[in-house]
Amino acid sequence: MKKAIIISALGHAALIALLAMKLPFLTRETEVIEEEFVPVELVEHLEEVAKAPPPPPREEPQPEEKPVEEQQQAAVEPEPTPPDDAVPLPEPEKKPKEAQKPEPKTPAASPKRKPTPPSRFSASRIAALLDKSVDQEAPATEAPKKPFDAAKLLERPQRSALETAQMAASLRSLIRSQVEPCWSVPAGARGAEELQVKIRIYLLPNGALARAPEIVDSARMYAPGQEFFRVAAESARRAIQRCAPLKLPPDTYDIWRETELIFDPKEMLGG
Amino acid sequence: MRKLFSLLVGLTLAALATPASAVLRVDITRGNVDPLPIAVPDFAGKAAELTQDGSTEEIGRNIAAVITNNLARSGLFRPVDPKAFIRIKEVPGGRPGFGNWRAIGAQALVTGQVQLQNDGRIRVEYRLWDVLGESQMSGLQYYSAPRTWRQIAHMISDAIYKRLTGEDGYFNTRIVYISESGPNQKRIKRLALMDQDGYNHRFLTDGKDLVLTPRFSPNMQEITYLAYYNDRPRVYLYNIDSGKQEVLGDFPGMTFAPRFSPDGNKVIMSLAQRGNSDIYEMDLRTRRSTRLTFDPNIDTSPSYSPDSRQIVFNSDRGGTRQLYTMDADGKNVKRISFGQGRYSTPVWSPRGDLIAFTKQANGRFYIGVLKPDGKGERLLSESYLDEGPTWSPNGRVLIFFRQAPYDRYGRGGGSSLWSVDLTGYNLRRVVTPLDASDPAWSPLIQ
Numbered sequence: 001m002k003k004a005i006i007i008s009a010l011g012h013a014a015l016i017a018l019l020a021m022k023l024p025f026l027t028r029e030t031e032v033i034e035e036e037f038v039p040v041e042l043v044e045h046l047e048e049v050a051k052a053p054p055p056p057p058r059e060e061p062q063p064e065e066k067p068v069e070e071q072q073q074a075a076v077e078p079e080p081t082p083p084d085d086a087v088p089l090p091e092p093e094k095k096p097k098e099a100q101k102p103e104p105k106t107p108a109a110s111p112k113r114k115p116t117p118p119s120r121f122s123a124s125r126i127a128a129l130l131d132k133s134v135d136q137e138a139p140a141t142e143a144p145k146k147p148f149d150a151a152k153l154l155e156r157p158q159r160s161a162l163e164t165a166q167m168a169a170s171l172r173s174l175i176r177s178q179v180e181p182c183w184s185v186p187a188g189a190r191g192a193e194e195l196q197v198k199i200r201i202y203l204l205p206n207g208a209l210a211r212a213p214e215i216v217d218s219a220r221m222y223a224p225g226q227e228f229f230r231v232a233a234e235s236a237r238r239a240i241q242r243c244a245p246l247k248l249p250p251d252t253y254d255i256w257r258e259t260e261l262i263f264d265p266k267e268m269l270g271g
Numbered sequence: 272m273r274k275l276f277s278l279l280v281g282l283t284l285a286a287l288a289t290p291a292s293a294v295l296r297v298d299i300t301r302g303n304v305d306p307l308p309i310a311v312p313d314f315a316g317k318a319a320e321l322t323q324d325g326s327t328e329e330i331g332r333n334i335a336a337v338i339t340n341n342l343a344r345s346g347l348f349r350p351v352d353p354k355a356f357i358r359i360k361e362v363p364g365g366r367p368g369f370g371n372w373r374a375i376g377a378q379a380l381v382t383g384q385v386q387l388q389n390d391g392r393i394r395v396e397y398r399l400w401d402v403l404g405e406s407q408m409s410g411l412q413y414y415s416a417p418r419t420w421r422q423i424a425h426m427i428s429d430a431i432y433k434r435l436t437g438e439d440g441y442f443n444t445r446i447v448y449i450s451e452s453g454p455n456q457k458r459i460k461r462l463a464l465m466d467q468d469g470y471n472h473r474f475l476t477d478g479k480d481l482v483l484t485p486r487f488s489p490n491m492q493e494i495t496y497l498a499y500y501n502d503r504p505r506v507y508l509y510n511i512d513s514g515k516q517e518v519l520g521d522f523p524g525m526t527f528a529p530r531f532s533p534d535g536n537k538v539i540m541s542l543a544q545r546g547n548s549d550i551y552e553m554d555l556r557t558r559r560s561t562r563l564t565f566d567p568n569i570d571t572s573p574s575y576s577p578d579s580r581q582i583v584f585n586s587d588r589g590g591t592r593q594l595y596t597m598d599a600d601g602k603n604v605k606r607i608s609f610g611q612g613r614y615s616t617p618v619w620s621p622r623g624d625l626i627a628f629t630k631q632a633n634g635r636f637y638i639g640v641l642k643p644d645g646k647g648e649r650l651l652s653e654s655y656l657d658e659g660p661t662w663s664p665n666g667r668v669l670i671f672f673r674q675a676p677y678d679r680y681g682r683g684g685g686s687s688l689w690s691v692d693l694t695g696y697n698l699r700r701v702v703t704p705l706d707a708s709d710p711a712w713s714p715l716i717q
Contacts, residue, residue: 168295175297183302186436200294212404227437234401238378239302241403259295267300 167252178246179261183239185268186231195232197263199240205253207245213237216260236263304696306349307435308376310356310402311339314383314395315363322417327385327393330420334395337424338381338431340468341442344690345432345668346697351377364396369405377402381431385420393417397427399434409434421470422716429715441663442467445713446670447485447494448688450474451706455684462496464511467712469702475509484528484659485509487713489535494711495519497528506540520558524548527616532575539563539582541571550584550601563601574626575599576619576643583607583617583626583643594628596643607645616659619643621714622666625693629658629671638671638691651695659708664715667693670701672708 159167186195198216201209215221215237221230240261248256313335316327324330342348355375361367363384372380383397398410411430413423422443429440450463462482465472475494476482485496494509506519506528519529524543531538532552539552550564550573564570568588575582583596594608594617608614612632619626623643630637630650636657641648656674663669674686686708688701701710 171295172297175295176299176301179297179299180301181303183299184305184307185302227433231435231437234404235302236299238401238403239299242378256295259297261297261299263299263302265302268302268304 164255168255171248171252171256174248175246175256175259175261179239179243182243183263184235185265186228186235195229195265197229197233197236199233199236199261199263201240201259201261203246203248203257203259205250207248209240209244213240232263232265236261239263304694306347307378308351309342309348309379309381309431309435310351310372310375310377311335311342311381312353312356312359312361314385314397316385317387320387322387322391322393324417324420327387330393330395330417331383331385334383334385334420334424334427335381337421337468338428341425341428342431344468344699346692346699347432347436348379351375367400369400369402372400372402379408379431379435381427383427387417388414391417393420395420395423395427397430399431421466425466425468438667439665439715441665441668441712441715443716444664445471445716446688446701446710447475447487447713448672448703448710449482449485449708450703451686451708452478455681462494462509463703463707465703472704475511475514483526484709485711486528486530487711488531489533489714491714491716495528495531495538497525519553527572529553530574533577533579539573539575541573541584550582552599563597564604565601570595572616574618577621577623581619581643583619585615585617585628594626594641594645605645607643608641608648609645610648618660618662620662620666621664624666627660627662627669629660638669640669640693649695651691651693652689652698657689659710661710661712663712669693670710670712672710674708 200214200216202211204210215233217229217233220226221233223229246256314331316329316331318326318328320327322330325333339350343350356372356377359368359371359375361382363382367380367382369380378401380400380402381397382400383395386394386396388394392414393416394412394414396410396412399408400406401408409430411427413426415423425443428442432438432440432442444467445464446467447462447464450461451458452461453459458481459478460482461478462475462485463472464475476498481499483497485494487494492511494511496507496509497504498507499505500521503521503523504525505521506525507516508519509516519538522540522542525540527541529538529540536556537552537554539550541548542551547567548569548571549562549566550570551560551562553560563573563582564584564586566586566588568586569592570584570586570588573582573584580599581596582599583594585592586595587593588595589606592613592615593606594614595604595606597604607626608628610630610632612630614628614630616629617626618628620640625640626643627638627640630639635653636655637650638652638657638660639648639650651669652671652673654673655676657671658674660669660671668690670688670690672686673689675683677684686706688703688707688710689698690701691698701707
């Protein structure tokens with residue numbers, strides 16, 4: 001009985017933990033949709049302003065009140081429909097990607113856990129299982145087969161912490177050397193010291209993006225008054241999309257499979 | 272049972288530990304400042320839909336050209352050569368085929384269309400697309416008389432600029448300046464007004480009087496300038512819409528026109544009385560002046576901070592001409608420039624973070640900026656004679672005038688307008704029909 005309760009409790013804990021991990025994606029998904037639905041707004045002030053230069057228009061503000069425009073506004077309301085029809089298109093494209101997400105997510109974690117609890121048969125076994133799932137994914141993309149074979153040949157040797165650290169360091173400079181040329185820094189933005197953008201990417205063994213890059217602080221992107229952050233975040237995302245696929249050694253795939261890039265324009269803009 | 276138990280423990284730990292430990296972190300601190308490649312194909316229209324300003328097809332083509340020109344001149348965008356996308360056809364109002372645009376290197380795409388309405392107005396719609404992210408970034412529609420297409424194009428340019436840089440644009444603006452012509456001994460100087468891109472150029476005065484240093488009021492409708500009337504400097508207020516001008520007063524010893532306060536209710540100026548130039552402020556509603564500096568040295572060229580709380584001016588009270596700030600009531604005077612050379616014509620940026628100035632050192636002239644506390648001085652341009660900077664309304668670009676040296680026969684000396692980015696990049700000539708000096712940039716036309 002007691003055991004059953006403990007098991008149930010642990011089961012719930014596991015479930016909550018998994019949910020906590022997945023939930024951000026769910027919320028993100030809705031945000032992405034919001035992004036798509038930028039409404040076409042009416043800007044009616046134009047006429048009055050534009051009238052200004054040629055004739056001496058003293059009656060400037062008047063056109064604004066013209067009832068004609070109101071009628072038109074009503075008539076135009078349905079106008080956004082064609083674009084709306086066009087816009088939802090991405091949804092079907094995105095959903096399958098979204099569905100794949102959880103799978104790579106968990107494995108990405110597990111290999112790193114591996115060294116810490118070597119005795120835990122379960123964790124490593126899960127990792128092994130999940131690794132397969134990744135392996136299966138790889139050929140599906142037009143991955144060049146050679147690096148992938150190399151990965152198999154090397155059979156993921158057990159590394160010491162020091163070795164891992166050294167490899168991570170060289171991977172960092174490798175990634176940096178590829179991403180930096182792709183990054184167009186948002187020039188002249190104010191508050192450069194607060195424009196650090198963290199982006200998490202999930203990579204396939206061939207270095208291609210497994211899914212769209214995730215802006216870690218995505219809530220800030222749509223907050224009012226955060227236009228500069230939004231622009232900085234978008235520039236960082238573009239850099240990754242431009243550079244993908246990254247060329248990285250397959251034998252260390254377990255290290256770079258999940259990578260967080262921290263874009264900081266301070267150095268570029270600070271001067 | 273035990274196996275199940277440890278499996279669950281393992282699962283829990285794996286799930287909890289994921290985000291922090293497993294991720295490779297890479298700092299990216301260097302990038303490039305290359306302009307963003309953007310494609311602006313002609314806005315769709317119909318050859319059969321005729322207006323007084325051409326068919327909607329022509330208007331659509333013209334709008335795309337104005338937007339392309341604006342974005343290119345900003346230096347932050349690199350419009351893709353239209354030849355590269357001549358074969359790409361998109362359905363008006365539809366979702367673009369992003370692959371085609373990615374293939375020609377565009378990272379952003381602007382699509383749009385022009386439609387004639389039943390009431391004779393045109394509806395102009397644009398959409399800005401993120402080509403790599405395959406999503407719409409912004410979209411707006413405008414209704415207006417066909418002849419205002421150029422202004423619509425500027426407004427769309429501003430919307431695109433704002434969405435892609437985070438800053439307000441500056442394309443729907445005008446520039447007033449002094450147009451110069453004739454021989455050096457008998458120079459004709461006229462007040463002239465044009466759109467920021469040089470179009471809609473017109474002269475506001477006939478050239479009989481010598482006019483100097485025009486300034487825009489924050490409400491856009493008025494310009495102050497200095498004119499010599501019977502050899503006495505007189506300050507005029509010129510209303511752009513009505514074409515009327517009125518005399519604000521005769522100000523003996525004045526060398527620069529007054530500048531408006533950001534709320535438009537006051538002007539600030541320097542006046543020489545009994546051989547000593549000091550700073551005065553005038554309330555435009557009461558026409559009463561208040562003296563703000565009482566120094567025996569020459570104080571000139573005052574300019575308000577955007578919050579109206581401070582004033583920057585230049586003074587030779589320290590021996591050479593340097594920049595000083597003070598509170599709006601004349602108290603708390605601080606010297607802010609300490610470099611070699613002489614500083615003049617300070618102008619506070621509309622975004623408040625910088626002050627632009629003219630600097631004279633080692634026989635050369637420079638346009639530069641520094642922070643209001645005097646730190647971070649940077650020089651943006653250099654020539655035989657660069658002078659009189661004026662800010663774009665978003666505080667991002669400066670326009671100034673440059674005079675060429677005379678040759679030994681007394682020829683040359685022509686002056687022209689130039690723009691430069693805050694970063695010191697993108698120095699460009701602003702084309703004017705005749706010689707040009709003393710530019711002043713308008714606020715954004717809303």
